[in-house]
């Protein structure tokens with residue numbers, strides 16, 4: 088998963104080093120987290136959160152079923168439809184490729200007709216529950232960026248739980264409960280994602296939205312709504328992603344909510360389409376899933392904008408002198424201050440939180456001569472503050488002083504437009520693009 092974006096960034100970087108004389112030719116690592124563009128006033132930098140591109144994460148998972156022998160076809164079995172007990176032409180035979188329904192068919196390219204799907208053996212042991220756990224493991228922390236969508240080829244289950252793990256499957260928490268009758272199945276009041284507010288976003292609900300029986304045959308999907316939850320902060324059309332990222336930057340619980348290492352789909356009761364189970368024809372009852380969508384990105388703690396898949400493992404390509412699978416610690420000899428995650432917010436509000444060489448000594452956060460530069464001719468004093476020229480103020484001398492004066496900077500002699508650092512112009516405009524869902528670029532600030 089080495090993304091073309093990285094190459095693009097490096098290419099534009101080379102161009103820009105030549106083109107913009109007032110920037111030195113060495114930027115250290117932080118330059119990988121900004122890209123080059125043009126405005127009417129000339130070249131500019133787009134600063135972005137240092138994170139890999141969102142992608143289809145089903146390419147990188149391992150799937151485990153429990154019980155392991157629950158897949159149909161060994162021995163071969165014939166199934167009837169739920170709607171019509173006399174229509175029994177669904178044959179499953181694990182030894183015949185065209186009639187086999189192995190788990191990998193939940194993740195192959197869909198869009199063909201007929202669809203390909205995994206199928207369980209039937210409910211032969213009724214009334215003992217037909218329970219199946221499907222575990223998806225990435226062996227890497229992933230941040231979800233879009234809805235999880237499970238498409239059932241048969242009726243949707245009458246009871247199901249979607250669970251997540253943040254510690255590689257050692258412990259599990261529910262994400263959402265699904266049932267035809269939430270009170271009966273889980274003693275929970277039925278709710279929908281529309282009942283959730285900013286204050287209750289972390290609440291786990293039971294929903295009846297995705298469990299209607301075969302009379303609603305055309306509706307085959309079960310969903311865990313990520314975008315609707317994002318919309319509570321970013322607005323209905325996710326036009327204000329900056330607001331969401333501001334929340335993510337400061338609220339660990341919220342970040343963790345969308346972060347997983349594993350997902351587990353617990354199928355607890357198949358579709359029956361009726362109150363009574365037909366014990367004379369149990370081959371009508373089974374699970375079949377044609378597709379599972381999981382969209383997300385490697386979690387790299389905002390210290391990498393690329394994630395590679397090598398030897399069946401995802402790894403962040405860490406920048407900022409960080410290391411570890413999630414860039415979760417400073418490299419050896421770069422521990423002059425405690426490790427900290429990067430920021431969704433651009434300099435000067437946010438910071439790359441670069442790990443600092445031991446030789447530098449304790450650092451207090453504000454500026455250095457190489458990476459967190461004072462702007463507009465400001466001079467960094469002892470890494471503690473920027474000494475600004477008279478026309479500028481702000482932590483990194485990023486603000487024209489005239490902005491605070493009566494009449495603002497409208498005067499003809501302010502000269503701010505041409506001196507203003509490239510990269511801070513147009514940034515708020517670009518932030519509305521909501522690049523989590525644009526696919527090709529990291530989010531731009």
Ligand SMILES: [Ca+2]
Nearest residue numbers: 192203204377
């Ligand atoms: Ca499929």
